Amino acid sequence: MTDLRTDAPTARPDRSPGGTAARRALRTAARRVLRFAVSLAVLLVASFAMIHLIPGDPVRASLGPAAPAELVATRTAALGLDRPLPEQFFTYLGNVLTGDLGTSFLTGEPVADVIAARLPNTLSLALLATAVALVVAVPLGMWAAVRTENGRNRGTELAFGTVTGTAVAVPEFLYSIALVAVLAVGLGWFPPAGQAGPATYVLPVLALSVGPIAMIARITRVETLRELGSDYVRLARAKRLPAARLHLRHVLPNTLTATLTVGGLLLTSLIAGSVLVEYVFAWPGLGMKIVESITQKDYPVAQAVILVYGAIVLVVNLAVDLVLGALDPTSEIKEVAA
């Protein structure tokens, strides 16, 4: 996970701050877009290289040792793998940029169609799980912080730490298996697999969101505790604001930067985590496809799906950066080691 730190608000002289601040924000945004572009380029090169890094002849490996030599030769020529490397790369680049992600070795389907059909299923799962995680975890973390402020209620603190620490340590596919075994097979409350209607979403979303809930709740608690000790909270308390207003209007917005940063990054890890969850629930998403394609040595599909996954991760990271930059006027997120 990326290491993040928010800068403390800095004092600035009395002059009109509009111009310089806006320009600086713009420059920061430009730098992020540039970094995104570079990462995307690296990703393109890596996904192109993948097929060439496979030891031996990928087409032969895919078709199996029994396949006739002519078929291998035809397939190789059709894929352009007999061309010089630079030419192959530029063809690949052109194809990707025009939305042509190649065709499946096995089914002959255009990979772009496969992805277009499956991507929405994966994204809906990841977005729902992120939403559930935020809605549950933020109030939970704030509640724990208020209850355990300054070391009161040690029992709550211990229970909270133990439960969330344990929940974080168990990977999502184990939750999935447990949920299938208990709620689907054992009790029969929910369908065990497949995607057909809202009921089928319950278990996968649950399995995906348990870990993030624990993680975000922990972070929210720490952030809230920090804010509760700050002077502006002391002043707000001196104003005798009602507890709800104090916590929701004064404390919450100041914890959101950290929470949303982690939430955004979690979205990317959820997209990856969904691979295993999709596999358990036989969910017709990209995750299922990538596992199938790797086990079946359907390299064009694996290549394209990894490219799409990577691109989604980069886009989400960029969006989180930009949104946070615009949202929070005082803090700038930056990587510690930059």
Added chain:
Amino acid sequence: MRTDSDARDSVWRSPSAIIGGVIVALMAVLAVVGPLIWGATAERVDAAAILQGSSAAHPLGTDNLGRDLLARVLVAGRYSLSLALVATLIGAALGILLGALPSVLPRRAARFVTGAVHALVAFPGLLLAMFTAVVAGLGARGAVLGIGVAIAPGFARLTQTLAASVAGSDYVAAARMLGVPRRRVLTRHILPNIAEPLILNLAQSLGGALLGLAGMSFLGLGVQPPDFDWGRLLFDGFARIYVDPEVALGPAAAVALAGIGFNLLGDTLARAAARSSAGRHQTDRPGPPPAEDEPDQDAVLEVRDLTVSFPGGSTPVRGLSLTLAPGEIVGLVGESGSGKSLTAAAIGGLVPYPGAVTYARLRLAGADVADLTDKELGTALAMVFQDPMASLNPALRVGGQLAEVAVVHQGASRADARRRAVDRLGHVRLPDPERHAGQHPHELSGGMRQRAVIAMGLMGTPRVVIADEPTTALDVTVQRQILRLLREVVTETGAALLFISHDIAVVGELCDRVVVMYAGRVVEELPADRLAAGAAHPYTRALIASLPDLDTDRSRPLAGIPGTQPAPARVGPGCAFAPRCVLATARCHGERPELVVHGPRQRVACWEVTP
């Protein structure tokens, strides 16, 4: 007093540390003895017992060759843990190499490597692992390499960060200056100094590698038959989950348990490494008995026998009494640690949790504070704190923070409240109040923010303003403006001002009356105009003497007060100032002087002054 090693010990004695340690120890034992004990059972094919569910003979059932699954889970521990260990070591080696490269490469290449590590860290580990697995081929080798590659960026990032921090240190700079080659600087000076956090990360990554490998094998991308690890057993069991769920739950429990154990242990290691001394105290102490005299009806703030104590016998404020008349400016002076700020917090009801506040009387604007509603308190008492950078909420607009006082306590509409906020901001002479009301605090300077905080106090009808070192964080010219503003506020509203400061010169200038605190008690109270000539307590006199003036010989060092103020928990039975006092006698050390009248409007607590 607790020591560092005690704190470390207590980390290791916490339940999570013990549970984590026990689980990991059991895993290690299992890895060593598991195959020795159950190895034969795990491989025994039994055609009569194929694909059975749970039974007395086979608690977790049997597989497609009739082999006992419990034995297989117990045996698989060694393979799962070994693969995880290998993957972690590969990841660590790769990552440390990648992370250390920038310190020996030329500038441009170093920047490239740094950038690459940056980009890699952002990718989910599973994607990197799958990419590697595609290239390296299906099977245990591909999965281990993949997980290793997935772990590497984290290590690289950590190494870079740590190396950068060490590289800036004096001894590395010295080594460079002496012409030690860069590679040698790296191996001799940098790596040994960052070894501990790297080893820590190694321990934490082990758990992640174990789970990652289980995931890969579970997807069918890792260990292939006839070998088996927990993930592979899960893969086989999962296919039968609709018939015999327990077949899948056995290996799942093993993976979950291992994940939890390594995670708890990793957390403990991290905490033990990060922990410095942090003692907690648990005892409580009763407050003084209530005083039985008549409340002062003229006073706008009356405090009798205020005591603030913290668990463990520390009592930073002891039996403090204070009376403020309307329109009066009273300075509360003392060194840091004398209890002045806690006095202010106690009056405002803002002492943080473990602290206990007791008093014989605490009246504000003619009523007991306990009887006042939040609305009355929130409008009658205004507070100004030291750091205007911190006392405004960075996420909310300045105007909104003022307006909410009117909305919450006076039931004003948002528009009215905002109009009043702008009016109040203008009143404290904030330039262009309309615009600044719509801005966030970071867009205002320190002086402007302090004005806004004062304006916030003026949203209600303050009877008492407590200003806790309101000018300490500001530069000198702004200080003067803020002091003048506070004085105007008092003149205009008739509120009393309790001005807390360690700067006796400022207090003498601004205040009508001065209250001097030492080690939690008031030692002298006197009119401000008598400070220079009439101060009686040796501590007050020493404070005044320590001020430079026009006659001070600038070539000599400033006269300080020798010694330090005792900590709140260590005040003896006598006068707390006695150890530093040139006039102290045996009586001063053994018996505490009470505050008694000494001249007009002056009270002193000193045996030498009023025997």
